[in-house]
């Protein structure tokens with residue numbers, strides 16, 4: 001979920017030429033906190049008293065005062081570097097191998113050799129599996145598993161996931177494969193999906209300590225601390241190890257921290273804040289959120305069914321939480337988490353951040369309705385460019401400052417097509433991310449100005465019902481992505497570029 005602790009914004013002019021560096025490879029920075037904790041991040045930078053960085057949960061920020069220094073450079077070791085809580089747990093991949101099947105080693109050697117994956121060999125295993133022979137089918141699973149293991153070792157989580165899931169399709173009841181899929185999901189901070197696979201594995205091998213270890217990780221990432229502790233204690237009772245002990249201690253520490261939080265409520269929000277935060281600030285935040293809630297509710301003509309959780313952090317709490325935090329994972333729960341250190345009342349910037357995050361919460365809930373109540377995890381949700389474009393628009397930002405550069409980038413055929421901005425933006429370097437935010441805003445601004453918010457509402461309804469975004473655009477706007485981008489550039493030219 002692109003919920004962010006501070007609103008992500010493009011407030012300085014884009015560097016058009018930096019876009020020539022649109023490589024998929026992302027330089028990694030390491031943020032070193034004063035307490036010694038190291039956070040692997042993409043493109044960390046300082047801005048206005050904060051250190052901002054990209055994670056799989058969107059752009060996050062830390063108060064500068066808790067950061068010792070930033071180590072620049074190097075390359076991201078994995079596709080999912082983040083300051084995410086659960087990512088800081090040191091849990092190794094499960095040491096598990098599929099049982100049985102003759103010639104496992106031979107298949108591994110066949111599937112991966114000379115530093116690459118032999119797709120032809122795997123295709124051969126697949127065609128041998130076609131008649132339905134059990135051993136041949138299992139061998140096809142092993143081939144994909146070998147490929148996934150290789151991809152995982154290179155940090156290519158996306159292809160690893162795809163291969164491991166294919167392996168599970170061939171051998172749906174092999175616990176080791178189920179656990180490996182879960183492990184890759186966990187590395188991607190996709191906790192709910194991981195749990196689906198772990199539930200299945202648990203039914204097959206209820207007393208396997210690795211299942212409990214991974215399930216605890218998933219719950220921890222979802223900020224369900226009681227369940228995390230229960231899973232890890234169970235795993236520990238079967239097979240104690242150091243990783244589990246450290247994980248258990250971290251979860252207990254977080255639980256204690258959470259229990260020290262006070263709660264406050266208004267009609268649409270449940271607010272938690274640390275005992276040290278000003279009660280007056282908490283009230284002010286709730287009042288501001290209720291005001292934004294009414295505004296967004298009438299703009300989008302939609303009322304989220306559930307109360308929205310909000311957590312305010314003071315600086316000390318933020319430090320504690322980021323030591324072994326659960327907050328980034330909880331972004332998936334749709335809680336709005338805001339560091340408010342040093343504030344006694346809501347200022348303009350905090351108010352805008354709250355509105356930005358609240359927009360994400362509305363969109364997430366609106367586009368998830370179709371999947372509610374289904375056991376399978378729901379993947380239907382608004383693409384990132386719609387989420388971020390709309391959130392910035394609701395915050396009050398418009399394209400004036402970025403229009404000229406956006407037009408220039410588009411004319412030079414360097415604009416990233418919207419279709420490529422549907423998924424996660426975490427691989428983008430800083431300049432690309434800035435472009436993506438500005439471009440998303442411009443396209444949403446054009447849609448809203450040209451056709452009104454009702455069209456946005458209709459687009460979101462269709463996406464919520466499972467329709468692909470471009471198809472939803474075709475039905476509502478009678479435009480495909482190319483038409484939309486052309487129209488947006490025309491709009492920018494006409495209104496802002498002279």
Ligand SMILES: [Zn+2]
Pocket residue numbers: 002003004007008058356360387388391
């Ligand atoms: Zn955002």
